[in-house]
Amino acid sequence: MATVKELVADHSRQFSLRGRTFVSVYPVFSRRAGGISVGVNLNLDRGCNFDCIYCQVDRSAPPSPQLPALRELPGIVREELELLFDAISTGEFFSRPPFEDLPENLRLVRDIAFSGDGEPTLSPVFLETARIARDFLSKKTMSGDPPPLRLITNGTGLFSRDLRTKTQEIFLEQGPGEIWLKLDAATPASFDRIDRSHIPFSRMMEGLEEIVLSLPVTLQTMVLDFGSPGSPGSLISDRTFWEPLLERVALWSQKGARIRAWHLYGVARTPALPEVRRVEPSRLLAYAEEARERLPFPVEVFA
Ligand code: SF4
Structure with a gap:
């Protein structure tokens, strides 16, 4: 069962x-x-x-x-x-x-x-x-x-x-x-750390902007911590992660992006890397509250 x-x-x-x-x-x-x-x-x-x-x-x-x-x-x-x-x-x-x-x-x-x-x-x-x-x-x-x-x-x-x-x-x-x-990061450093792609950050942002300006989409962002604060290679989704992300989505919105909703979600299933940590729901809820004040579409949390 x-x-x-x-x-x-x-x-x-x-x-x-x-x-x-x-x-x-x-x-x-x-x-x-x-x-x-x-x-x-x-x-x-x-x-x-x-x-x-x-x-x-x-x-x-x-x-x-x-x-x-x-x-x-x-x-x-x-x-x-x-x-x-x-x-x-x-x-x-x-x-x-x-x-x-x-x-x-x-x-x-x-x-x-x-x-x-x-x-x-x-x-x-x-x-x-x-x-x-x-x-x-x-x-x-x-x-x-x-x-x-x-x-x-x-x-x-x-x-x-x-x-x-x-x-x-x-x-x-x-x-x-x-x-x-998917939009997991809005700075080169966090994009490199989270998505680990060979695609340059600038190309990603340019391509994603073309998509959101031409297609109705739901954005989805995984919010996580990686490793312990202060430890080598750690990543904490604090204000330095969040503010550029919100700025980017707000900018796209001002340019006329056809975003239907934004999903902020936390880790629900076991990732391949054990250092990935689930963030406390209160952080996700606070980010969502802030986003709702700036954006004209729903922002939903799946903690
Ligand atoms: S979550 Fe996995 S399958 Fe999805 S884009 Fe990232 S690496 Fe690829």
Whole structure:
């Protein structure tokens, strides 16, 4: 029997149903989505152009040697979505572990989310698979409104205007959908420490600004501490972290950014690096309060 808290902490990609071990699709309970989120993992090799210190993906072990060929992945995703949604509609899904004790009001599919073990927009089959998921949702008969298609991204694939336009069509225009865009840092030092990417900070800020000015997005920021205060390599998300971040978002807002909301969230699942520490909720709430006074869109906390 798993509690809601345990389900929030467990976003395992391992899922099997009716004797089939899933390759890409993985259902989890999402505190931010407020129900079941059906994840789509296109980065089976765990490839990412970031190496976030809070990432829960363990890249120390080699990927499975039995990965399917990339060209087969979109078809696999369709099959897995069909099987999973069939089990949900018959009630089978909620009669088995780990979701069998989920309260009735949380037994809702809140989204199909492209997320997974790396940056989804970098996958060569991202657009093809997203079209398949959209087509699946459009044709599927369900009780109630169909869940949205959600993209959870660090934005780097969307720096390409062409990919951005096609993503907008699939995720935002062909049916209900959202783009959740990561913004973890607004200074070169904190970006280098938190996201550990080879992409220059100035390029990141320029690219993210292009995205927020052209697409409606929900911003998401992980607020964490790393190591003990004063210890070598430590990082504390104090005012030197927070003020540039708020300034950056306020500036984008003044320029006409289409930001729908800003999610500030704390560590909920075990990251790969043990030095990552959860911040006390009061710090997140104080930052959110300050942001609400400056910004014209909702600021939500998931501590
Ligand atoms: S962008 Fe996402 S998948 Fe990539 S390292 Fe960061 S948290 Fe992990």
